[in-house]
Amino acid sequence: MYANGLIEDVLPARLAPLPDELLSSWLMRLAMAHGLKLHTFCVHLFGSRAIWSRDIDKSADERVIHNLATKTNTPLERVRETTLASYCDTLFEEYKLYGATKWVLPVGVYHRKRTLFGLQYCPQCLAEDSEPYFRRKWRLAFVCVCEKHQIILRDCCSKCEAPINFHRNELGDHRKAVADSLTHCYHCRHDLAKTFEEQNSQPFPVTQIEVDFTNKLLQGLTDGFIRVGETVTVYSHLYFAVLRQLMKIVRMRRTCIESLRQTIAANDESTIYLPSVTNKSTTDLQELRVAERRCLLGLARYLMTDYPERFLRLARQHKIWSSIWLRHLEPKQGQRQPNIAPFWFWQIVHNNLYHPRHQPSRQEIEGAIKYIRRSGGTLNKSVLARLLGVAAIRYPIIP
Numbered sequence: 001m002y003a004n005g006l007i008e009d010v011l012p013a014r015l016a017p018l019p020d021e022l023l024s025s026w027l028m029r030l031a032m033a034h035g036l037k038l039h040t041f042c043v044h045l046f047g048s049r050a051i052w053s054r055d056i057d058k059s060a061d062e063r064v065i066h067n068l069a070t071k072t073n074t075p076l077e078r079v080r081e082t083t084l085a086s087y088c089d090t091l092f093e094e095y096k097l098y099g100a101t102k103w104v105l106p107v108g109v110y111h112r113k114r115t116l117f118g119l120q121y122c123p124q125c126l127a128e129d130s131e132p133y134f135r136r137k138w139r140l141a142f143v144c145v146c147e148k149h150q151i152i153l154r155d156c157c158s159k160c161e162a163p164i165n166f167h168r169n170e171l172g173d174h175r176k177a178v179a180d181s182l183t184h185c186y187h188c189r190h191d192l193a194k195t196f197e198e199q200n201s202q203p204f205p206v207t208q209i210e211v212d213f214t215n216k217l218l219q220g221l222t223d224g225f226i227r228v229g230e231t232v233t234v235y236s237h238l239y240f241a242v243l244r245q246l247m248k249i250v251r252m253r254r255t256c257i258e259s260l261r262q263t264i265a266a267n268d269e270s271t272i273y274l275p276s277v278t279n280k281s282t283t284d285l286q287e288l289r290v291a292e293r294r295c296l297l298g299l300a301r302y303l304m305t306d307y308p309e310r311f312l313r314l315a316r317q318h319k320i321w322s323s324i325w326l327r328h329l330e331p332k333q334g335q336r337q338p339n340i341a342p343f344w345f346w347q348i349v350h351n352n353l354y355h356p357r358h359q360p361s362r363q364e365i366e367g368a369i370k371y372i373r374r375s376g377g378t379l380n381k382s383v384l385a386r387l388l389g390v391a392a393i394r395y396p397i398i399p
């Protein structure tokens with residue numbers, strides 16, 4: 001038995017994780033139920049292993065999971081489900097315990113603090129919970145609205161705009177013996193559960209279409225497959241790969257993409273027009289704030305509706321061809337692990353939107369140069385281009 005009365009194998013207060021609860025939220029509730037400081041509680045559970053100085057929801061390893069399962073008397077599989085790794089196979093094929101993972105919002109761990117806006121919440125869900133807790137789905141980049149309350153999720157404190165650090169309620173506060181709440185902003189103490197009235201007065205209220213789409217995606221994670229069109233159903237991770245690609249493409253700064261964005265926003269009241277890209281285009285999707293992700297998701301959703309007819313019509317109308325849609329999704333020479341377009345998407349794009357822009361190979365160019373030299377003609381790019389029947393030569397010519 002430990003000095004404070006905890007027995008070694010099973011904890012006295014055996015709280016089970018709540019539906020879709022995040023590991024970190026569950027740990028915090030367990031510590032509160034045992035009347036212990038979070039740090040003290042975690043030392044009892046895991047010894048000297050670092051828990052809060054990393055993104056534990058993302059990087060919990062088997063030892064942490066086994067320990068928790070034993071000490072809370074919870075089935076191992078249920079403990080695994082509290083981690084983000086449990087989305088492996090349905091959301092992504094590959095999962096890295098450390099580093100960026102597609103769709104998983106980064107929380108930006110700095111020592112024991114979260115500096116980024118990677119944990120979202122619905123204030124109304126928190127307010128209605130008999131025991132407020134944070135959901136696993138709130139860490140996903142495509143979850144921008146609460147499907148239950150039809151409001152946009154928040155990704156920071158509505159009063160001081162600090163990132164969510166619910167685990168810091170007493171952590172680092174020497175005056176406090178035990179955490180008393182999960183819903184108070186660690187920075188200004190504002191109650192996150194008391195902010196929903198102001199949300200309803202937002203200029204772009206959440207529509208039923210957005211809610212239905214969020215439900216469809218979440219259901220896809222449960223089922224492992226998602227319906228694409230009238231007759232096509234695909235594995236969910238292959239659907240999410242394309243959704244991610246579309247969200248990236250509709251964010252591009254090209255003129256054809258800008259006119260596509262305008263057309264969609266003009267035709268669909270559920271899509272918010274995204275006039276210009278506020279972040280650098282190299283910023284990955286999961287690094288964007290919730291408002292921008294919501295706009296991109298809306299544009300991608302519009303393209304995926306009535307697939308492939310609407311998608312093809314808009315692509316042709318705005319002259320957006322396969323080279324753009326399949327950008328970075330076609331294997332390149334020398335690439336070790338190429339991102340390959342899922343076949344269900346590649347086939348439609350390749351069969352309908354392929355516009356060859358022939359570029360002669362190096363050998364063809366060299367052959368043409370030899371021919372011009374032999375025949376005593378002037379050697380320059382426009383002569384070469386005419387000879388090869390193309391608009392321009394991209395390669396430098398060595399005279």
Ligand SMILES: [Zn+2]
Nearest residue numbers: 122125146149
């Ligand atoms: Zn809610």
Ligand SMILES: [Zn+2]
Nearest residue numbers: 157160185188
């Ligand atoms: Zn605050």
